[in-house]
Amino acid sequence: MKIRILGAHNIESSSTGCTSFLIDDVLAVDAGALTSGLSFAEQRRLQAVLLTHYHYDHIRDIPALGMNFYLFEKTIALYATPPVYEALTAHLLNNVLYPNFIERPPEKPAIRFMTLETGKTETIAGYEVLPVPVSHAVPTVGYRITSPDGKQVFITADTGPGLSECWKRVSPHLLIIELTMPNKYESSALQHGHLTPALLQRELESFREIKNYLPQIVVMHMNPLDEKGIKAEIAAVEKALGIKIRFAREGMTISV
Numbered sequence: 001m002k003i004r005i006l007g008a009h010n011i012e013s014s015s016t017g018c019t020s021f022l023i024d025d026v027l028a029v030d031a032g033a034l035t036s037g038l039s040f041a042e043q044r045r046l047q048a049v050l051l052t053h054y055h056y057d058h059i060r061d062i063p064a065l066g067m068n069f070y071l072f073e074k075t076i077a078l079y080a081t082p083p084v085y086e087a088l089t090a091h092l093l094n095n096v097l098y099p100n101f102i103e104r105p106p107e108k109p110a111i112r113f114m115t116l117e118t119g120k121t122e123t124i125a126g127y128e129v130l131p132v133p134v135s136h137a138v139p140t141v142g143y144r145i146t147s148p149d150g151k152q153v154f155i156t157a158d159t160g161p162g163l164s165e166c167w168k169r170v171s172p173h174l175l176i177i178e179l180t181m182p183n184k185y186e187s188s189a190l191q192h193g194h195l196t197p198a199l200l201q202r203e204l205e206s207f208r209e210i211k212n213y214l215p216q217i218v219v220m221h222m223n224p225l226d227e228k229g230i231k232a233e234i235a236a237v238e239k240a241l242g243i244k245i246r247f248a249r250e251g252m253t254i255s256v
């Protein structure tokens with residue numbers, strides 16, 4: 001499995017994109033930098049997009065993707081839980097801000113929306129996909145994605161602490177986990193459902209306790225304005241746990 005990071009951060013600039021991942025060129029997770037990160041030819045190869053939750057930094061490229069597929073005269077499959085469908089159709093694809101590409105053109109809509117149920121595995125673009133609820137300010141799922149050759153990645157999505165139930169359901173080779181802000185903002189992280197390096201350390205300790213191992217770890221959704229402080233704090237976590245933690249960055253490809 002080859003995971004390409006199109007967007008690795010929580011805010012956008014010319015050098016940072018909002019979170020978006022591409023698996024083996026065909027399956028995308030979140031749309032924070034999906035159209036800006038892919039050529040038209042690459043977008044045409046997409047078979048499905050999974051959305052973790054409806055916060056703007058994760059769904060922002062869906063209207064643009066809808067327009068592109070409308071003009072490609074193709075259909076893209078979009079998978080998410082019902083709250084994401086409600087928010088997308090009420091606020092973005094509402095025929096006011098932009099056309100509702102889930103219904104347009106009527107004979108062959110540009111977006112085919114497929115509802116996912118948490119805890120229920122589906123086969124999507126040849127991968128086994130399990131949406132696992134995580135702990136964020138709005139209904140959010142992480143995705144356990146298993147390739148046909150048995151490689152597994154778990155992408156947590158935005159989440160705060162309390163992932164022990166989640167760990168029981170996954171055994172990934174690669175864990176892509178959120179890390180948004182430095183330790184000094186712990187109360188804000190707890191309030192909004194995010195992780196700091198210290199909170200991340202506890203979640204990884206809980207993973208190791210439950211699963212008896214730690215997978216490859218890549219952190220994403222970092223606030224680039226706090227990069228220096230976060231990196232210093234992560235160095236302490238690496239030392240405490242005796243592991244290596246990699247930072248997601250735009251353009252990076254990880255093989256599992």
Ligand SMILES: [Zn+2]
Pocket residue numbers: 010055057058158221
């Ligand atoms: Zn986010």
Ligand SMILES: [Zn+2]
Pocket residue numbers: 053055136158
């Ligand atoms: Zn969020």
